[in-house]
Amino acid sequence: MYHTVRCLAYEPDPDRGPWMEHLQVLRLGEDLHNELTRRSEEANATGDRPGRLPVTRLNSLLQALAPGTVATARHAGSDGRLPWLYAREAVPVDVLAPVIGTWASGLLVGGEGDDDDDLEETLLTEGSASGPRLPAWENTTIDLTETLISGGGTAEPEQRLYSLLPEQIAFRLAEHPLRIRGTILRFRVVSSASGTDLISWPPQRYERGRQTWYYSARLNITVHTVPFAPRFRVHISAGLRRWATRLDIRPRELDGSTVLLDVPIPWPDSADHRRRLMTNTLGYDRRKREIAWRRRSAAPLLPELDILRHYPDAAELFASPEKWITGRGEVAAGIVYHPSLGPHEVGAGLMPGERATLDAWIEDGLRPVLRRVDDLRRVTRRNTPTLLPRTVKKDEPDTREARKSLARRTALAVALSGQSLDVEVVWQSPETRDALLAELPRLIGLPPGSNTDREKKVWRWRHEGIDITVRTRPAGPLVAALTVAQDRGRRRSVRLAEAVEERCALVLSEVGPPWEGIGLVIAEIADKGRFSAVPDSDPKNALRLAWARQGRPSQFINLPQEDTAAVEHRARSTWLDAFRQLGAVSPPAHRVGAGIPSDLQYVALWMVRYTRKGPTRCPVRRLIAVRVRPGGGGLGDVDGWDAERAEWVPYRQLLLQLADSAKPEESSAPGNRLRQPAGSASDSARAAGRSARWQAQTERQIRELLFQLRERPTLLLVSAGNLRQHWPYLRNGALVRDCLAFGTEPQQRHSLYGEELRVVVLRDANGRNEVAEWYAHDGKGKVGFAEGVWGTSDLEGRVFSSITSTPHTAANLPRGLMKLVPAEGSRTAPGKTAWNPTQLEVTVLGCRSPHSEECGNGSCESVDNAAEWATLTHQLRYHDDYQPLSRPLPLHLARLAGEYVLPLATGGEPAKAGDGLVRTAMEELETT
Incomplete structure (x- = not known):
């Protein structure tokens, strides 16, 4: 049994001081921004975010083709005075100007009159009267550990560090190759909206079934906060990036796949560092009825910048992906694999041993500017509730x-x-x-x-x-x-x-x-x-x-x-x-201890959030509340909250009401369709207004619900990633121990909503690596998995980690299995799928604290142990009939209730069943 969990999370070292970097910064400038904006609006009659330039494609070009560029800042297209580019050293203007000119020529297609000026020449000309000149680089010094402390004691990084710091870390790590068993892996940097990736390049090869399959190591770097932690953190998740080399789909079935391009810098006087891979999107264009580059990909502009090399055409890459991943000349391209593209013989995921190897390499590369966070220790041995025996003795009947x-x-x-x-x-x-x-x-x-x-x-x-x-x-x-x-x-x-x-x-x-x-x-x-x-x-x-x-x-x-x-x-x-x-499910009987009230009830909140990509193509927001009341002998009642009648109804009835009452959002009704161009000022105002109404409505419903729970001890379970958009108080920087807040009102003690109320905020990776990856170790070189409740050495800590057991489907894989660089004699290792239990962050936000006013004046009969409430939450993830749940049972039930929220758009008459319909349906069944 392991007693220590180590996370792939790193923080500023308080003993070192700030991490200062001298960088160059470039601003687009008001004159150039205004000129480009004017031309863009004139060339695009429909308008596309007036006053805001679509710089996504330009940023992709600059990051890949301009040596020294570290990062592009957010919102640079909306204001020329904001920082736009960060670089280690100033990029020559004769490198920047052709890229900007090529981008602008594609952006301004359709313009008339004087818009045919040679923008590149204008940008290069000192003091040009024909138009604005590209601004000069400015020297700046940035503290990459700059931190603000919230009122609740949570350390938050300065806003620009969320994008700048991951890129700086990525370049720092990429300077040193990773050596594993005699194999050297070198990494390239890939910028994305979800942090910065490091991709090992060129890819590894795996021979199976008379075919070669390709894969790379992938490290995703993101910046996060932890409730009440004195320092922010950098999370680095480790996995595999698999590449598609055979597409078992028709062209029209390719909705959109990411393509990473490895291209040389086409400037004769620039050193070819080839530090980055360029992100593009390949998909089927239904208007042109062909495979094409989509979503403002930069790939179509490359032939204009470099006429000497052959770059992949969209249809050519779709037809022969393996030819391009191995490289043609000095250019290579890889289509990121997705299950919709067909089978892949390389299994997903890495095992704990490989994660530990990568962690050691990362820690060494970040020293001394960042250090790994402290290991987590067990806080209890009561990892599971009172479950039935998992084994049966041979000489006893199976009871x-x-x-x-x-x-x-x-x-x-x-x-x-x-x-x-x-x-x-x-x-x-x-x-x-x-x-x-x-x-x-x-x-x-x-x-x-x-x-x-x-x-x-x-x-x-x-x-x-x-x-x-x-x-x-x-x-x-x-x-x-x-x-x-x-x-x-x-x-x-x-x-x-x-x-x-x-x-x-x-x-x-x-x-x-x-x-x-x-x-x-x-x-x-x-x-x-x-x-x-x-x-x-x-x-x-x-x-x-x-x-x-x-x-x-x-x-x-x-x-x-x-x-x-x-x-x-x-x-x-x-x-x-x-x-x-039907509501016929019982919560597990916990074995936490006497500190948990015997008549405790569980209430979970879940927000259904569908966009126009939802199951019925209608946007909708709906708050769901589920109550579970354990009874004698493990028996429990499951109810749902009927907000219209302000009463609890059986869970089955809640599901039916959700299906009956689901209505699309106001803006999706035909009479409310926007007549303004997408992205217009009025569109933004409407979006802001809808967001404010959703927030006000959600917070009002939560407050009304809390007042209905005052008569009985209650554990309120909420998911921060799911609910914080409509209840902003759940953002880490807004949390305060033993307090709740709504709207613009000041923080209030959570006990005002019920003296026996406890509040637990849960957070998972949420698709953005918000909770760090981990592995267990014994301090002697042995690594593996470990379930249980984990925490720091802080006796008054409120943040814990819940890790469940490994499912039986993954239990037989050797913990030391090496997929990235297989050991001799284990050639099939890359084909194994590695499944790792994920951490669930458990923050005991509200409980009977010795520092609260009630307990401070002696009115508390007893003080809560936060670790016990975290343990109770952890045990709710177990049930005899299921694999360990990703969330506690009440929250699991609330989330699944959202399957019945199915709003339908209006605008047509309901159909009637007839012979033609039945015949069409039967023909579809035969073809299926």
């Missing part, structure tokens, strides 16, 4: 499964509240239907069921107050792909809504016999990959909405495939998820 069946049956009885359960199984394959019928009685310990009709389509179970009827019928055209109209003159969301209404009408036309009690549907459907070729054709959300309108939640099971789990296992999981939707 474990019987006890689990009893617990499930009891929870189901409570959720049904004496009503019968009528389940409709809509199947496509007989083996799935039979597995579902066989698994139900085993799962909840029922005696054999009885047939109630001659064709064996109806089964019934009655036992100890539970009455379940299961009806089965073929799916037919119900599960066929949706047919969305191709009339591009109307909004996509409206056309999708019409297709959904068609399917709802078809479901309504095929309603079976009426059911008694509570209804539930289990439907067999093809996996989403079968529908990926045609956007918006997956019928799952349409079926969920259709059955919800009939008062029945729905659960789906995929068709059997060669690479899927056994049908019995999938049937078991399907029933468990169906029971969860």
